[in-house]
Amino acid sequence: MRNFLIRLSSLFILPVLIIVSIYAILDPFRVVKHYDDYYGGEQAIPPLNEGHISLQTYETYKDTYHYDSFIFGNSRSRVYEVEEWMKHLPAEASPFHFYALSESLYGMMKKLQYLDEHEAEINNALFIVDENLLKQDTNLKGHLFAIPPKLVNYSNFTSFHFDNLRAFLDFGFIKCYIKYLFTGKPGEYLYFESGYTAHYNEDKNVEADENIEKGTFYDTALIEEFISYSRDSSYISEPAIKTKQQEMLNTIKSILEKHNTDYRFIISPLYDQHPINPSDLAILNELFSEEKVFNFSGKNEFTDDFHNFYEPLHYRPTVATAIMDIAY
Amino acid sequence: MVFNSIEFAIFLPVVFLMYWFVFSRSTKAQNAFLLFASYAFYAFWDWKLTGLLLGLSLCAYINGRAIEHYQGHRIARKFGILNILLCISVLFIFKYYDFFAGEFSRVVLHGTRDKLLLKLVMPVGLSFYVLRSISYTIEISKRQIPAEKDIVTCLTYIAFFPQLLSGPIARPNQFIPQLKNKRTFTYEKGAESLRQILWGLFKKVVIADNCAIYVDSVFNNIPAQSGSTLLMTALLYTLQIYADFSGYSDMAIGVGKLFGFNSLPNFNYPYFSRNVAEFWRKWHISLTSWFRDYIYIPLGGNRVPTFRVVINTGVVFLVSGLWHGANWTFITWGVYHALLFVPLIITGTSRKYKDDIIDFSFRNILKVILTFFLVAIGWLIFRSESIGQFFTIISTICSKSLFSIPWLYERRWYIPTFSIIFVFIILEWLNKKYNTVFSPSLIKSPVLRIIIYWVFLIIIFIYFGEKQSFIYFNF
Numbered sequence: 040m041r042n043f044l045i046r047l048s049s050l051f052i053l054p055v056l057i058i059v060s061i062y063a064i065l066d067p068f069r070v071v072k073h074y075d076d077y078y079g080g081e082q083a084i085p086p087l088n089e090g091h092i093s094l095q096t097y098e099t100y101k102d103t104y105h106y107d108s109f110i111f112g113n114s115r116s117r118v119y120e121v122e123e124w125m126k127h128l129p130a131e132a133s134p135f136h137f138y139a140l141s142e143s144l145y146g147m148m149k150k151l152q153y154l155d156e157h158e159a160e161i162n163n164a165l166f167i168v169d170e171n172l173l174k175q176d177t178n179l180k181g182h183l184f185a186i187p188p189k190l191v192n193y194s195n196f197t198s199f200h201f202d203n204l205r206a207f208l209d210f211g212f213i214k215c216y217i218k219y220l221f222t223g224k225p226g227e228y229l230y231f232e233s234g235y236t237a238h239y240n241e242d243k244n245v246e247a248d249e250n251i252e253k254g255t256f257y258d259t260a261l262i263e264e265f266i267s268y269s270r271d272s273s274y275i276s277e278p279a280i281k282t283k284q285q286e287m288l289n290t291i292k293s294i295l296e297k298h299n300t301d302y303r304f305i306i307s308p309l310y311d312q313h314p315i316n317p318s319d320l321a322i323l324n325e326l327f328s329e330e331k332v333f334n335f336s337g338k339n340e341f342t343d344d345f346h347n348f349y350e351p352l353h354y355r356p357t358v359a360t361a362i363m364d365i366a367y
Numbered sequence: 368m369v370f371n372s373i374e375f376a377i378f379l380p381v382v383f384l385m386y387w388f389v390f391s392r393s394t395k396a397q398n399a400f401l402l403f404a405s406y407a408f409y410a411f412w413d414w415k416l417t418g419l420l421l422g423l424s425l426c427a428y429i430n431g432r433a434i435e436h437y438q439g440h441r442i443a444r445k446f447g448i449l450n451i452l453l454c455i456s457v458l459f460i461f462k463y464y465d466f467f468a469g470e471f472s473r474v475v476l477h478g479t480r481d482k483l484l485l486k487l488v489m490p491v492g493l494s495f496y497v498l499r500s501i502s503y504t505i506e507i508s509k510r511q512i513p514a515e516k517d518i519v520t521c522l523t524y525i526a527f528f529p530q531l532l533s534g535p536i537a538r539p540n541q542f543i544p545q546l547k548n549k550r551t552f553t554y555e556k557g558a559e560s561l562r563q564i565l566w567g568l569f570k571k572v573v574i575a576d577n578c579a580i581y582v583d584s585v586f587n588n589i590p591a592q593s594g595s596t597l598l599m600t601a602l603l604y605t606l607q608i609y610a611d612f613s614g615y616s617d618m619a620i621g622v623g624k625l626f627g628f629n630s631l632p633n634f635n636y637p638y639f640s641r642n643v644a645e646f647w648r649k650w651h652i653s654l655t656s657w658f659r660d661y662i663y664i665p666l667g668g669n670r671v672p673t674f675r676v677v678i679n680t681g682v683v684f685l686v687s688g689l690w691h692g693a694n695w696t697f698i699t700w701g702v703y704h705a706l707l708f709v710p711l712i713i714t715g716t717s718r719k720y721k722d723d724i725i726d727f728s729f730r731n732i733l734k735v736i737l738t739f740f741l742v743a744i745g746w747l748i749f750r751s752e753s754i755g756q757f758f759t760i761i762s763t764i765c766s767k768s769l770f771s772i773p774w775l776y777e778r779r780w781y782i783p784t785f786s787i788i789f790v791f792i793i794l795e796w797l798n799k800k801y802n803t804v805f806s807p808s809l810i811k812s813p814v815l816r817i818i819i820y821w822v823f824l825i826i827i828f829i830y831f832g833e834k835q836s837f838i839y840f841n842f
Contacts, residue, residue: 040552
């Protein structure tokens with residue numbers, strides 16, 4: 040037995056422990072240690088799990104800023120700039136971007152439940168949704184999309200960290216990371232973040248906005264991408280909202296009613312111009328009232344012009360600002 | 368908690384170390400700890416399920432004691448029948464009631480199906496530990512084993528966690544003596560266990576789960592698929608179900624060995640079979656032998672006229688199909704295999720290939736390929752959601768679109784996947800010859816073996832992503 044355990048430990052367990060320790064010390068995806076500013080510092084970072092960052096940043100600053108106004112959604116919600124939103128909120132409102140990459144309806148619901156259970160005030164809420172978000176009754180797999188363990192009572196704790204470890208041990212990533220450690224050059228997996236504000240958990244696309252102002256952003260390749268992108272305003276997808284999604288929306292509604300939240304649902308204008316399924320829109324209108332649900336999907340002034348988009352999947356803050364002016 | 372999970376990777380070493388270091392002085396203490404660990408393992412799925420497991424186990428124990436106490440009297444038989452009826456009733460309520468109630472409602476009452484349905488969630492592992500409970504009392508009735516006075520031994524036999532969820536269905540006369548005897552750990556046993564677990568994990572994570580990505584995608588949209596795609600799906604599903612279930616069995620047997628328990632193999636390279644009869648002697652051996660010993664033989668086995676043998680065989684396959692699930696597809700699958708068996712019974716060739724030696728003659732290769740395709744068609748019935756869907760698939764395969772280029776998913780999927788499948792088939796053949804591909808008799812250099820273990824671990828780690836549940840958990 041002793042021989043067995045010694046060999047097993049030295050040949051297998053010890054190397055695994057060394058690798059895991061290196062991973063924990065380097066913590067490239069910022070899921071092991073706590074940070075006051077997840078994008079702070081001068082190091083290049085890989086794409087992070089925004090849901091995890093959002094939750095951790097909220098917990099760090101909630102007692103300082105007493106957040107009571109939240110923007111929920113996927114990466115498209117990032118362009119709803121806090122300073123523009125605040126023009127429509129009471130003066131004392133304290134906003135926060137509580138989003139995740141490829142956010143799911145389930146993730147949105149869990150964030151709301153978390154706020155409710157921790158007795159946060161939810162005076163104002165902005166929900167940035169689209170068919171894809173409404174369809175997802177569970178988070179996507181992968182280290183960037185996994186729901187933060189705290190939101191699900193740590194039921195996915197091991198898989199959450201295991202996924203990040205796997206991402207760290209990805210051959211392409213390791214190669215890039217080691218090269219960065221020695222040369223300081225970020226490579227394809229890493230980048231330097233510049234537009235992040237921890238206070239609001241807001242991430243602005245500073246470089247892209249600067250290039251747009253300079254007139255260098257929409258180059259030939261990007262324009263070609265827009266032109267060749269498949270668009271069809273007559274295409275109606277399958278309904279996204281089924282029984283599970285309906286239950287989640289009911290839960291969201293009950294929490295909003297409990298907190299007497301002033302909310303808006305924004306159905307994002309997407310470049311593919313696919314309108315939301317009418318039955319989904321009907322459900323949202325019935326549940327949250329037509330006055331609070333604003334549908335910008337399909338063909339409209341926003342989706343007609345590619346200059347309203349950074350690339351086919353993400354629209355620009357100017358669109359978000361105009362949408363907020365309409366919604367409020 | 369499944370074997371290929373991080374939770375189990377933490378659970379197993381803790382249980383292993385406590386078993387051998389804390390409780391090793393007493394076999395009874397080890398058994399008690401194993402029982403506790405088994406219930407903890409089961410509770411991880413749903414703690415409420417432990418009540419059902421405990422209830423069925425206690426029934427087996429009490430009935431077993433009663434059978435032995437009244438041995439020689441008629442009432443002993445009644446206790447045996449009582450246990451069987453209790454087990455079958457529980458299984459019926461959870462697994463079959465909704466199916467039969469639904470069909471009754473649809474066909475006889477022409478009414479709404481939902482009103483009669485219980486919509487109970489099928490407890491994982493129930494189909495397996497019910498069989499263990501039944502064989503326990505049957506073997507006592509036949510005086511093959513004494514009734515266990517020690518309740519811990521009986522309960523541990525039924526709940527033994529490596530085999531609880533999907534077998535192998537160890538027989539009491541093979542397993543209980545191991546519970547009563549002192550277990551010893553040797554380096555060779557430990558190394559052999561880990562090799563078997565590693566191979567099982569490879570089959571499950573790399574082969575089965577990879578094939579599942581393609582198979583599930585195709586089955587999500589059958590009408591849009593070509594004949595060639597569906598044929599490829601059939602072949603990949605055939606591989607998937609084998610790798611999934613035999614991989615699980617390897618892990619279960621390997622984990623059992625870590626605790627000093629030996630189990631009979633559950634698979635014996637079934638796809639290298641020359642006819643369907645040989646296939647069934649090599650596929651899910653613990654289940655097929657259970658049906659043989661407790662249904663086929665009591666009905667007369669093959670010691671009756673041929674037409675009775677045919678009927679007995681039909682009954683066994685029908686029960687086998689039904690055991691796998693409450694759906695017409697499973698019943699049809701059972702009937703399909705029964706029909707494949709009938710010509711072999713009539714021609715007297717069902718017991719022809721009792722040896723395990725396959726030479727590479729052209730004739731044998733043809734037989735293996737034909738048997739493989741016949742089995743693959745059966746798996747298509749098994750996998751289909753309905754009989755209608757199966758016929759849609761078969762008719763599409765038999766259409767012109769069979770000669771089109773199949774859908775290959777993504778390049779980064781099919782190139783490594785088919786390469787690994789090709790290597791896997793070769794490794795399986797080596798396994799057949801050397802008992803395990805990691806065998807010291809095949810790879811003599813320990814350094815080379817360690818390198819190979821690490822290569823397999825890294826491959827498993829790379830593929831450890833899209834975790835699919837074990838197919839046989841659904842049964």
